[in-house]
Amino acid sequence: MHSTPGRESDRFADDHGNIHEVDVVVVGMGAAGCAAALSAHAAGAIVVVLEKTGPEEAGGNTRVSGGAWFHHDDPDRAAVYLRSLCGDRPVPEPVVQVWAAGTREVSSWMESIGARVLPNGSYTAEYPELDGSDCYGGYRSVDGVLGEGRLFAVLTRALTERGIEIHYDTPAVELMTDPTTGAVTGVVTAGGRRIRARGGVILATGGFEGDPELVRTHLGLNNVPVWGSTAATGDGLRMAERVGADLWHMDNMMAVNGVSRPGSRHGFFAMFLYSRGYVWVDGNGRRFVDESVPSGHGQALIDGRYELHPRRPMHVLFDERTRMAGPISPNADVMAVGWNVLTDGYRWSTDNSAEIAAGWIYRADTLGELADRIGVYPATLTDTVERYNRACVAGSDELFGRNPDTLTPLTEPPFYAYHSAPVLAWTNGGPRRDHYARVLTRAGDAIDGLYAAGTASSTYSWAKDGGFHIADAIVFGRIAGAHAASRLS
Structure with a gap:
């Protein structure tokens, strides 16, 4: 079990290995969850990752995606492109700016955790008619290969190498809150285990495409099959809503023939x-x-x-x-x-x-x-x-x-x-968040100790280009992990 210098692991685990208190709890281990855990760990936090499924299905859509992210060298033009893609559904400007700067750094960050990053194919902007599309520099991926689970393999290897705890078959079902302040203080698992999080809880649970009721309510589709993981059932969305979170982008999706x-x-x-x-x-x-x-x-x-x-x-x-x-x-x-x-x-x-x-x-x-x-x-x-x-x-x-x-x-x-x-590839909607990946209330206030990243709360209010979702997941996963760790001081 991983422990941070100066802390004893028995302060957050009993004799049976049941974790009771850590610094940061990450719920879900797709690209966003892995990036969040790695970022929090790099900041000195004791981290635990709770994964809903077993090892053979873990990782959600990241496991079976193309695993590529889009590349660019110009945050200013990337910000223009994102605004164009959002159209009449703008996202807050601080989110745009952080996204534009962060997506430029995805390749270097992937290299820092041990990935061999190469260009992948000759992909160009899918919306060349939109202002800012000239920023689009194609795909980057692990070994320059699309798919094959290579991104997920690199991310999980990085978790293991750093001794970050992963608990499989451990769904989170409820958020713990401070009755006085409303701050999120931990999670409760399906087995009734209560895990306190001194720094915060990061929801990286994926979208809601695997939940027929949510799909029918928000997307107007009935009995649709999914392209990726059926474990994406809106768990993070529901937990966040119960503690007062606002929602965004709930009618946005990607479907395929x-x-x-x-x-x-x-x-x-x-x-x-x-x-x-x-x-x-x-x-x-x-x-x-x-x-x-x-x-x-x-x-x-x-x-x-x-x-x-x-x-x-x-x-x-x-x-x-x-x-x-x-x-x-x-x-x-x-x-x-x-x-x-x-x-x-x-x-x-x-x-x-x-x-x-x-x-x-x-x-x-x-x-x-x-x-x-x-x-x-x-x-x-x-x-x-x-x-x-x-x-x-x-x-x-x-x-x-x-x-x-x-x-x-x-x-x-x-x-x-x-x-x-049609076949539903993924959804974009979830708890509204700010540029620090903090989940927001309907009044626009941050819920202390609660974060969201990845398709649990995508940046994209409407159109999105190739490689955008992986890039977004890594950017805001990293931000969530670092910010949650910073609350310890």
Whole structure:
């Protein structure tokens, strides 16, 4: 067990190893939680990390993400870009400034904990039309590799090397507070253990995408599968609310077009890398959007506004030519991300036949039969596809302006369809926080001893670019850890 020089470990643990008092308690061990724990430890604090799941699932979405963060060398322009992405949902200027300065330092901090940091690919800004996008310097990642759990491996190794205590299978369920001041003084675990925190409690519990009730209430989606960890059930949000925290960004999210197995809570990202022959239709069997509109991590420019994309349930149709072109969902050798790919080790069949045979994707010899399978009027669906095919021949989509280069007709039977609910990658909402990562009340006052970082309380009020979430988690995790440790003096 780790102990700080000048302190005896038996002051915060009994003979059975049950921790009763430490300096800083970190709840959750994704990128934000690990960064917070490492930062607090570096400041001399005795730290304990409480992880809801076991070692085989720990780390939340960080474990299965691309693990890359965006790079820039110009905090002033980065601040402009963040303001542009927030649009008419501005975040406080101190948060903008700290974010802009902090995201510049992520690579150097990762190197300081032992990571080999290299550029990853040739990624450019997803919103090049916005002011400040010129700051975007691409991705950086561990070893220059996307995914494969490399970021999580580096972070957990750093915790272990420093002797920071990690308690797996230990959900926190309640915050302890001082009855006089309202300051947060510790946590209570699901097993009833009360752990005091002299410096503070840091909520790094992830988002709420794994909780159907919160998703329905705040995002208007029902029974949606998730791309990452189902352990992200809004635990930090609920605990913070009970001690008076305000909330922010609750209607913001990233969703993707995806396929799910019947009975599974996890979904696959459907990317159609090998053919553009597909259309999206609504519950009436009609197209409703440009399926190929350039989109960032959750938003796209639609009808002159940045809108969530995709934001609603839909059926995705394709034909035999597209089926044979290649897997509609990438395997680990193409994109080593996602719960199904990394944690479950699933490999999608090269011609999509296994998933069709399993019933995840409907098959029919005619469009009319396919309409019956997905529950829409045959005449409507047939008309929709025929109209789309005519647009392909003409090279012009009069309905939604889809890029002519993507207009590949659906003419070769049999035809296929699956329901995309859609798949929810992550949420952004949680307890409102300030530039010190302190959780705020509805009146705007800081709740002493309580912090939040990562997707438990994302900076992003609306649009966000690639690598932004990992960068944000590390920046405000580090800030939370250092500030909580500073309260000891």
